[in-house]
Amino acid sequence: MSADGAEGLGYTMSDARKLLEGSRRAHNDNAYDEAFSAFYGRIVAVLVRLLDNRARAEEVASEVFWRAYRDSLDCTDARFGGWLYRTATNLGIQDLRARVRRERYELAAGEQAHRSAGSGTPLDDVLRAEQRVRVRTVLASLRRWQAQILILRSSGLSYAEVAKALDIKTSSVGTMVARAEAEFQKQYLRFFGREE
Amino acid sequence: MACLTDGVLRAALDGELSRAELADVEEHGTSCARCRERCYELAVEAERVRTGLSSLAPPGRDRPLDTRAAIAQFRARRAALANQPPSFVTALFGRRWGLATWGLAAACLIVALLTFAPARSWAQRFAAMLRVQKITAVPLDFESLGNPSERRRLGKTFAQMLSDDVVMTVKPGEPQAMASREQATAAAGFNVMLLGSRQDSPRLKLLGEQSFHATIDRDRLQSVIEEAGRSDLKVPDALDGATIAAYIPKIVIAEYGACPHRRGESPSEPSAGEGSCVELLQAPSPTVTVPPELDLSQLAEVALQLGGMSAEAARGFSQSVDWGSTVVLGIPMGVSYRTVEVQGVQGTLIERAARGERAPRGYSLLWVKNGIVYALFGGGDPADALTLAESLN
Numbered sequence: 001m002s003a004d005g006a007e008g009l010g011y012t013m014s015d016a017r018k019l020l021e022g023s024r025r026a027h028n029d030n031a032y033d034e035a036f037s038a039f040y041g042r043i044v045a046v047l048v049r050l051l052d053n054r055a056r057a058e059e060v061a062s063e064v065f066w067r068a069y070r071d072s073l074d075c076t077d078a079r080f081g082g083w084l085y086r087t088a089t090n091l092g093i094q095d096l097r098a099r100v101r102r103e104r105y106e107l108a109a110g111e112q113a114h115r116s117a118g119s120g121t122p123l124d125d126v127l128r129a130e131q132r133v134r135v136r137t138v139l140a141s142l143r144r145w146q147a148q149i150l151i152l153r154s155s156g157l158s159y160a161e162v163a164k165a166l167d168i169k170t171s172s173v174g175t176m177v178a179r180a181e182a183e184f185q186k187q188y189l190r191f192f193g194r195e196e
Numbered sequence: 197m198a199c200l201t202d203g204v205l206r207a208a209l210d211g212e213l214s215r216a217e218l219a220d221v222e223e224h225g226t227s228c229a230r231c232r233e234r235c236y237e238l239a240v241e242a243e244r245v246r247t248g249l250s251s252l253a254p255p256g257r258d259r260p261l262d263t264r265a266a267i268a269q270f271r272a273r274r275a276a277l278a279n280q281p282p283s284f285v286t287a288l289f290g291r292r293w294g295l296a297t298w299g300l301a302a303a304c305l306i307v308a309l310l311t312f313a314p315a316r317s318w319a320q321r322f323a324a325m326l327r328v329q330k331i332t333a334v335p336l337d338f339e340s341l342g343n344p345s346e347r348r349r350l351g352k353t354f355a356q357m358l359s360d361d362v363v364m365t366v367k368p369g370e371p372q373a374m375a376s377r378e379q380a381t382a383a384a385g386f387n388v389m390l391l392g393s394r395q396d397s398p399r400l401k402l403l404g405e406q407s408f409h410a411t412i413d414r415d416r417l418q419s420v421i422e423e424a425g426r427s428d429l430k431v432p433d434a435l436d437g438a439t440i441a442a443y444i445p446k447i448v449i450a451e452y453g454a455c456p457h458r459r460g461e462s463p464s465e466p467s468a469g470e471g472s473c474v475e476l477l478q479a480p481s482p483t484v485t486v487p488p489e490l491d492l493s494q495l496a497e498v499a500l501q502l503g504g505m506s507a508e509a510a511r512g513f514s515q516s517v518d519w520g521s522t523v524v525l526g527i528p529m530g531v532s533y534r535t536v537e538v539q540g541v542q543g544t545l546i547e548r549a550a551r552g553e554r555a556p557r558g559y560s561l562l563w564v565k566n567g568i569v570y571a572l573f574g575g576g577d578p579a580d581a582l583t584l585a586e587s588l589n
Contacts, residue, residue: 029274033267040263049252054259062266066273094416131251138248144419154249159212174212175203178238181245188248 035075036065043088046155050092050139052132060095064088082164085157089148089165093140100140138187146180153177200224205235209242366407371449374400384446386480386568391452393587394474398450409441421502429501432494440485447479474574474584481567538563538570538585547578561585 043064047057064087068075073083139147145166152162159173168176200221207213208221225232374380380388380400390398414436421429453473493514500510533546543563559578562571563585570588572581 029271032274033271036267036270037263040266041261044261045254048254049249052252054254058261058266062270065270069270069274128251131248135248135251150245150249154246154252159207159210172203174205174207174210175201177210178202178206178241181238181241184245184248185241 031075032065032069035080039081039084040065042155043084046085046088046151047092049155050089050096050136050151052136056095057092060091061088064091079164082161082167085152085161085165086148086167089151090144092151093144093147096136097140100137134188134192137191138184141187141191142180142183145176146183149173149176149180150184199228199234200231202234202238205231205238206242209235209239365409366405366443369404371401371403374402374448376400380448384448384479386478388448388450389476389478389570389588390450391474391476391584391587392589393584394452396452398452398476401449401451403447403449405444405446407441407443409439412436412438412440421498426502429498431498435495442482442485444482445480447477450476450478452476472575474572477569477571477573479569481564481569536561536582538582539565539588541565543585545578545581 040061043061044054044057047060048054051057051060064084067087068080068083073080139150142150148166149162152165157165160170162168162173163170166176204213204217204221208218213221225235372383374383377388377390377400380402383402388400412435414431414433417435418431421427421431451473452475496514496517497507497510500513501507505513532549533544536543536545538561541563543561546560546562548558548560557577558573558575559581560571560573561578561581562569564570570585572585574581574584
């Protein structure tokens, strides 16, 4: 398929969906502006945690909204927020994994932290920077839903919000959080050993 | 009472249980040392992870977020979308026609099959340029992919994946209006055919050539399939990183009658002796290059199973097809199609039943002759398609 074909498909699907559902709201530009204002900050906040780079987080957040628009998602639907979180974490994790692969992140972690901290920086800061790199390395190694659930919970989403974002039952969230945490611990120890 | 699950204990620690549920947990906890112990373990684990993840929180001295600038950018991108030129797929499969009828998931699967189907012939052991000589239809049942909204969501994910992983190297640009058949023939580089039985003269357009390549991301493909609830299907590891390149030659579009226009296009002038809208597309076969080690029958098998075919049927089908020269069209159950003879070759006639005023009865006829792919779209009786196609000259 051509890129243009695929792009064109998005375009065609918009048309088709409008035909199918007669949806007038899907492409309501004003509603999209409102949804953008309402969610942009929250989506960026989640992505900053994953990517440690504000500019990149903003870029990815914009891409999330773009895809919603391109695919004619109804931004007035109650599930829209959940879709945004899901797509944002999907893209964020993909980005993070690519970076980890590219940079052999975990090995470079220590050096990088020291280098970026420079001389005269309190030891605390250096250690914190190193810790961030480690946590991200572990997140990149988890299964996607595990990383998603951890990052969304740590961004302050309730069980109900997490359930919407991951398209699961609220009653399953506790079990999945516990499993994700256990896996996080396991992988952390595998990468970095036990040290307190 | 049986012991509490980790999920319940974990939710209790997060304060995510109702008052009644919490009371049950507490009551059980007073009499069950094992659950108390487990709860403690979970709390320790949760705290460790929480500490780790809290290190990711932004320090809070960042510049404030400029949401307005971001919205402005978003609007600019939106405006650009409205002016996008039509694409090969929209062109080849008829914009209003195909997708409204088949549904989105169906469209995506067709795209997937089109992407992957024209593969090498099994005898070849080297990368080859493959050309379409034949179009084959295969019925697919998308009911297995959950409810309609699930299917739509899946369709979008698929489209997203395709648009992300595909790199366009030559873009077609805006379609150019052609004044005459001679001009179109000269510009396209092949003999342009027209419908002899139509009295009105068509509006002719030429869509530029396109080429692109796509690299298969095995994990991503697998996750899409898993999202579709088919984690039993496995995309072979060997496909990861394989690059498929394709070249699509110039396409000539002949439009007869009063055809509705598309977003970003100016309304077409009704042609003289106006009749119902018929569109004829013609283009030399696209060529697809794949690496020699790529076994596309494997991928086709997965796609066919995703479309509701049993594993055995999918294997049987993919072995019966000469992937070196055949484009496989996935056709949803319920849409009728048949093999017909057109211009002395085999063609596929797909019929569309009327679905309300917006989507009246219509047809699509596809065939390949002398290396040129033809597609005829129109409204009304599918039998008309054959009459029109036979009048091609």
